[in-house]
Amino acid sequence: MRIAVAGATGNIGALTVAALERAGHEVVRISRSLGVDLSTGEGLDAALAGVEAVVDASNGPATDEAETVAYFGASTRNLLAAEERAGVRHHVLLSIAGLHRVKGNPHYAGKREQERLVSAGPMPWTIVPATQFHDFAAMVASWTERDGVATIAPLLVQPIAPADVADVLAEVVTGEPRGRHADVAGPEPQDLVDMARRTLEASGRVVKLVPTWSGLFGPEMAGNVLLPGDGARIAPTTFEEWLAKSA
Numbered sequence: 523m524r525i526a527v528a529g530a531t532g533n534i535g536a537l538t539v540a541a542l543e544r545a546g547h548e549v550v551r552i553s554r555s556l557g558v559d560l561s562t563g564e565g566l567d568a569a570l571a572g573v574e575a576v577v578d579a580s581n582g583p584a585t586d587e588a589e590t591v592a593y594f595g596a597s598t599r600n601l602l603a604a605e606e607r608a609g610v611r612h613h614v615l616l617s618i619a620g621l622h623r624v625k626g627n628p629h630y631a632g633k634r635e636q637e638r639l640v641s642a643g644p645m646p647w648t649i650v651p652a653t654q655f656h657d658f659a660a661m662v663a664s665w666t667e668r669d670g671v672a673t674i675a676p677l678l679v680q681p682i683a684p685a686d687v688a689d690v691l692a693e694v695v696t697g698e699p700r701g702r703h704a705d706v707a708g709p710e711p712q713d714l715v716d717m718a719r720r721t722l723e724a725s726g727r728v729v730k731l732v733p734t735w736s737g738l739f740g741p742e743m744a745g746n747v748l749l750p751g752d753g754a755r756i757a758p759t760t761f762e763e764w765l766a767k768s769a
């Protein structure tokens with residue numbers, strides 16, 4: 523099958539390209555650095571020629587809620603319109619588990635806009651809501667790190683290995699459109715502060731972590747809101763296994 527991956531140079535996109543190629547598919551890679559821009563539509567028609575299915579694993583800039591919603595809205599509209607012109611038969615969106623239970627996070631508002639457009643749009647679709655990735659904790663700590671100190675919220679998450687997310691996307695995009703897929707999660711709940719501490723230790727970095735609900739993530743993300751829902755698909759790789767391989 524000829525399949526396009528939007529966000530093909532990113533964390534999940536690159537692994538999805540690799541999983542699809544391992545399975546013998548022909549993959550078209552979409553990203554700005556490869557000359558295709560979802561937000562302007564530049565290069566999209568040429569990229570989607572002959573493509574049967576698309577995985578959207580792209581990301582947007584970190585900014586305020588209005589700009590994030592506008593960014594994801596424009597990029598998703600451009601992608602769906604180009605898919606319709608090209609005769610694509612299946613659009614797969616990588617989304618976030620618990621998205622509809624959390625208000626007040628700009629990125630989540632942008633992803634909700636993507637989901638709204640995909641589910642109301644012209645393409646047969648599957649939305650795959652994934653929990654936080656195993657590398658999420660270290661990434662969040664890096665956003666605030668100054669002079670060896672970083673703040674981080676003690677989120678309760680059930681993280682998943684990036685390669686496991688990619689395997690699910692590669693499987694889903696080669697199947698029939700299914701609408702909203704079950705949440706996709708890793709095997710065990712974790713505390714984000716503890717995950718960050720262990721990831722930093724494993725990479726030999728000394729950073730003091732200050733737990734807080736007054737930083738990037740507030741109390742609206744506390745409790746069980748980020749945990750996978752009923753009937754979730756549980757991927758195999760534990761955080762420990764991922765850490766042992768990544769360190």
Ligand SMILES: NC(=O)c1ccc[n+]([C@@H]2O[C@H](COP(=O)([O-])OP(=O)(O)OC[C@H]3O[C@@H](n4cnc5c(N)ncnc54)[C@H](OP(=O)(O)O)[C@@H]3O)[C@@H](O)[C@H]2O)c1
Nearest residue numbers: 529530531532533534553554555559560561580581654655
């Ligand atoms: N991090 C988590 O724990 C988590 C959990 C669940 C779901 N998600 C979702 O997973 C998705 C992918 O995340 P990720 O961490 O893999 O992303 P990432 O590593 O930041 O990669 C983003 C990709 O999108 C491309 N891109 C960005 N803007 C573009 C544009 N205007 N046109 C074309 N390509 C563009 C980037 O390439 P260029 O820069 O070259 O354009 C890159 O290939 C996100 O939507 C996120 O919400 C994340």
